[in-house]
Amino acid sequence: MAKTKTAFVCNDCGADYSKWQGQCSACHAWNTLTEVRIAGTSSAASPKSRGGFAGTTAVVQKLADIDLIDLPRFSSGFAELDRVLGGGFVPGSAILIGGHPGAGKSTLLLQTLCKLAAQAPALYVTGEESPQQIAMRAKRLGLATDALQLMAETDVNEILAAAQKHKPKVLVVDSIQVIHSDALTSAPGSVAQVRDCAALLTRYAKQTGTVLILVGHVTKDGSLAGPKVLEHMIDCSVLLEGEQDSRYRTLRGQKNRFGAVNELGVFAMTDVGLKEVLNPSAIFLERAETPAPGTVVVVVWEGTRPLLVEIQALVDASNLGNPRRVAVGFEQNRLAMLLAVLHRHVGLHVGDQDVFANVVGGVRIAETSGDLSLLLAVVSSLRNKVLPKDLVVFGEVGLTGEIRPVASGQERIAEAAKHGFKRAIVPKGNAPRTDIPGIKIQPVSRLDEAIALFD
Ligand code: TYD
Ligand code: MG
Numbered sequence: 001m002a003k004t005k006t007a008f009v010c011n012d013c014g015a016d017y018s019k020w021q022g023q024c025s026a027c028h029a030w031n032t033l034t035e036v037r038i039a040g041t042s043s044a045a046s047p048k049s050r051g052g053f054a055g056t057t058a059v060v061q062k063l064a065d066i067d068l069i070d071l072p073r074f075s076s077g078f079a080e081l082d083r084v085l086g087g088g089f090v091p092g093s094a095i096l097i098g099g100h101p102g103a104g105k106s107t108l109l110l111q112t113l114c115k116l117a118a119q120a121p122a123l124y125v126t127g128e129e130s131p132q133q134i135a136m137r138a139k140r141l142g143l144a145t146d147a148l149q150l151m152a153e154t155d156v157n158e159i160l161a162a163a164q165k166h167k168p169k170v171l172v173v174d175s176i177q178v179i180h181s182d183a184l185t186s187a188p189g190s191v192a193q194v195r196d197c198a199a200l201l202t203r204y205a206k207q208t209g210t211v212l213i214l215v216g217h218v219t220k221d222g223s224l225a226g227p228k229v230l231e232h233m234i235d236c237s238v239l240l241e242g243e244q245d246s247r248y249r250t251l252r253g254q255k256n257r258f259g260a261v262n263e264l265g266v267f268a269m270t271d272v273g274l275k276e277v278l279n280p281s282a283i284f285l286e287r288a289e290t291p292a293p294g295t296v297v298v299v300v301w302e303g304t305r306p307l308l309v310e311i312q313a314l315v316d317a318s319n320l321g322n323p324r325r326v327a328v329g330f331e332q333n334r335l336a337m338l339l340a341v342l343h344r345h346v347g348l349h350v351g352d353q354d355v356f357a358n359v360v361g362g363v364r365i366a367e368t369s370g371d372l373s374l375l376l377a378v379v380s381s382l383r384n385k386v387l388p389k390d391l392v393v394f395g396e397v398g399l400t401g402e403i404r405p406v407a408s409g410q411e412r413i414a415e416a417a418k419h420g421f422k423r424a425i426v427p428k429g430n431a432p433r434t435d436i437p438g439i440k441i442q443p444v445s446r447l448d449e450a451i452a453l454f455d
Pocket of ligand 2: 105106107128174
């Protein structure tokens with residue numbers, strides 16, 4: 001009998017070793033190495049399994065000679081999903097959709113595939129739910145079910161055989177964590193299984209031009225469960241997020257080989273499935289009836305479009321020797337830095353005050369355009385003076401107290417005007433040369449100038 005080769009693979013990071021050891025030298029986790037068989041006939045690691053899919057033979061060609069015309073993107077039927085993907089599905093690409101249980105991954109993909117199946121063959125492989133459960137959901141959501149092909153299977157070779165037979169244009173595997181290959185001894189969901197099954201599926205996708213969508217689970221801290229290696233294999237990784245008690249779900253690109261990352265798509269979970277939210281600013285802008293001190297609206301840039309969100313600050317006398325600086329949706333160090341600028345260049349002292357800052361709606365501001373709005377909210381709370389309700393503010397604050405321009409100023413102002421804002425405080429460098437109807441622009445070049453507008 002031939003001797004089977006084995007390797008020891010870390011369940012956390014996927015590093016492999018020829019001998020067992022107590023601690024993984026790559027990620028320093030203890031007791032995470034499991035033994036896997038690597039000389040199986042259909043393992044992805046085995047060179048014997050190469051080319052089982054009657055695909056292309058390897059050729060070397062010039063970059064310029066590669067035909068681009070046979071890679072037209074096609075729409076998923078959801079404009080929000082298309083945008084996050086960079087303009088629709090690219091044939092032959094592998095996409096990973098991550099998210100917490102109950103985020104709506106299965107719902108989103110079922111809705112997408114039912115729409116797509118009307119035009120092109122589509123196959124939905126479910127490893128978690130029974131076909132009856134899927135059928136019941138499709139019926140309840142009122143989806144067109146006659147064209148979509150469904151398969152309940154967890155063996156990767158069966159899935160590949162079915163895919164070769166039915167030649168779908170889009171193949172969904174829900175979820176990669178339950179798929180296994182007989183060639184490996186480890187349990188489904190382990191690093192070795194996830195890695196090998198994903199490798200086989202992506203290779204099939206590349207060779208046949210099929211769009212492969214893998215559903216992936218997310219660990220408690222929000223990263224994708226399973227190996228990092230999965231992220232290297234796939235072309236796009238998107239995360240569907242949302243609080244259990246909130247209707248809204250955001251779809252965010254994390255990696256994209258075919259488009260911009262950091263695009264945001266917004267959906268609402270309704271009783272008839274996920275619906276696109278075409279005007280997300282409106283939901284993040286639901287504000288209190290009576291205006292209160294310490295809040296102002298900022299226009300941030302998310303991917304390729306502007307988004308209006310509200311920034312709130314609370315400044316309160318502190319009992320602590322070391323007053324608190326708490327920022328939610330904002331970088332903590334940036335808050336401390338901005339407060340120092342406020343003290344040094346405007347003379348407003350908050351050293352004996354606790355300062356809390358929050359971005360409403362769970363949005364995270366990753367760019368610097370929120371600086372000026374945050375400081376105006378802080379000053380408004382400190383002085384207990386309400387800022388006008390129809391005011392938007394954006395701009396970066398530098399360490400010398402100057403207000404620096406940010407990218408896409410015109411578009412930000414136009415978006416604010418579209419939502420009925422009447423006044424905008426913007427960096428001088430972003431002031432438009434011609435008037436924008438309906439909105440009064442107040443360009444500022446220094447922080448004290450901006451704050452003096454409300455003295
Ligand atoms: P699901 O797509 O099963 O989530 P995932 O595959 O990411 O685990 O979504 C399940 C949740 O969505 C569930 O908590 C109920 C909710 N939901 C609705 O509110 N309305 C609906 O029409 C559907 C299908 C689900
Ligand atoms: Mg699911």
